[in-house]
Amino acid sequence: MDLIIRQAEEKDIKPMAEMDILCFAAPWSEQSFQQEIKENRLAFYIVAEIEDRMVGYAGLWSVVDEGHITNVAVHPAYRRRGIGEALVSVLLAHTVKIGILSHTLEVRASNKPAILLYTKFGFQPAGLRKNYYEDNGEDAIIMWRKEPSGSVE
16 A cells, blocks of 8 residues: 655645544634635645545645644544654655755643654654643643754755
8 A cells, every 4th residue: 555645735624634633632614724725825735646545645835944843643543654744854855855944743741652753753842831722731742853054955
């Protein structure tokens, strides 16, 4: 089974929203994804597919030379297969190529698998957003990653 990662398109909006319901306690609406994919010029989203089935997606907002990772989702039936790692790798490689020098994200304090994944890519905890998540008041860990100087061509 080959994993294909490509830029998200309008046809991906509904499957992305459906995946969000499976992956997150406070999922984004289909309308939110529509705005991200069709209207937000700062947004860049990619999807992962196996045999023409979406198994994951990731998104980022580019603001000057910073990238804010908005979401990384992998279908529960396809977790622990390196898909999340592949998505983050492609997202970072693409944005570094276009001049993004640092990346940030928020992650639930209890989401140890995600924290480990981001740490693999050089993200470090940099702060805490108290009561960030509306569904249960959980804190978010703010993580940052700086591109090593000289590595951007």
